[in-house]
Amino acid sequence: MEQRPEDGFIRAVTLDDGREVEGDLFVDCSGFRSLLLGEALGVRFEDWGRWLPCDAAFAVQSRNRPGDAPAPFTRVTARSAGWQWGIPLRHRAGNGLVFSSAHLSDDQVLAELMPHLLGDPLTEPRRIPFRPGRRAQAWSRNCVAIGLSAGFLEPLESTSIALIETGVARLKQLFPDRRFAPAVIDEYNDQSAREMERVRDFIILHYKLNRRTDSAFWRDCREMTVPDTLQRKIDLWTARGEFVRYRWEMFHPASWLAIYDGFGVHPDDYDPAVDAMTPADLERGLRDMRDNIARLVASTPDHAQYLAALDRGQAA
Ligand SMILES: Cc1cc2nc3c(=O)[nH]c(=O)nc-3n(C[C@H](O)[C@H](O)[C@H](O)COP(=O)(O)OP(=O)(O)OC[C@H]3O[C@@H](n4cnc5c(N)ncnc54)[C@H](O)[C@@H]3O)c2cc1C
Incomplete structure (x- = not known):
């Protein structure tokens, strides 16, 4: 790989067969190695191992x-x-x-x-x-890292491929011209960082709320200090069942609820606006929701039927 002496931008990469490929913009898809962004441009790796102990x-x-x-x-x-x-x-x-x-x-x-x-x-x-964490900037100079070259989170919520997709969509949205305006790069980096931190926090939640007492691992996880962004969410949830949604959240309130409720972590109080609703209204709303779900389930083929239809080219 060769960098331009005046600004450190990548000028060209050399392939194994000796061919040189010049370019204006380079996308680093080299996986964990982060060949261009990490190794060549030296962008620092932010290690999240203190919150995500699996390695x-x-x-x-x-x-x-x-x-x-x-x-x-x-x-x-x-x-x-x-x-x-x-x-x-x-x-x-x-x-x-x-x-x-x-x-x-x-x-x-x-x-x-x-x-x-x-x-x-x-x-x-x-x-x-593996090492959980991310590159401090996903985009540096004329190189954008997408996928594992930008960072890794363990597959507990299977998010890596989704993060590749959002990275590609973001690059499309903020595609640069040859001036590489710093504001465009900053925006890309800010969105990427926030999105990955939100996913990280959701994964940490699974560990933090565990109630196991039978191993040091689970006890350590329960006792760890979590990032402020996550602590704030947990505090608001326990205060009154509030779901905080920041920008660039991949996980919706229903996912957060599944984890809070699954671990038996319930709010101490509730939003006072709920008092404006009569118990009958509440019951009707919940019944409608239950009925809609039951109707949808009844009209949905089971998994084996769906796969068979797929084989016949008839799946919706
Ligand atoms: C155990 C496990 C389970 C997973 N489960 C899920 C899941 O359920 N859902 C999900 O979304 N994701 C999952 N992932 C993550 C997902 O598989 C990866 O995020 C995705 O494959 C990464 O793609 P990538 O292109 O960034 O990296 P990679 O697939 O690693 O591709 C990098 C490529 O760069 C090439 N390369 C590296 N150096 C060079 C070089 N010098 N010259 C030329 N080529 C080079 C490599 O050969 C490789 O082909 C899982 C990952 C693991 C490890």
């Missing part, structure tokens, strides 16, 4: 059991120092365990993972180390 995963594929109906969801199960995923696909299943290497040895992880696969193993378990 590795073991992944292993398994064979589907003949005759089993395909589950329409990914199952996530807490383990002693992390969590296990099971992702059913039509031809096989993906399994893995995300864990904190400070709390569990590789042998201990495999002993927790392997008895709980969705079927017989098809591959050897593969260890994937």
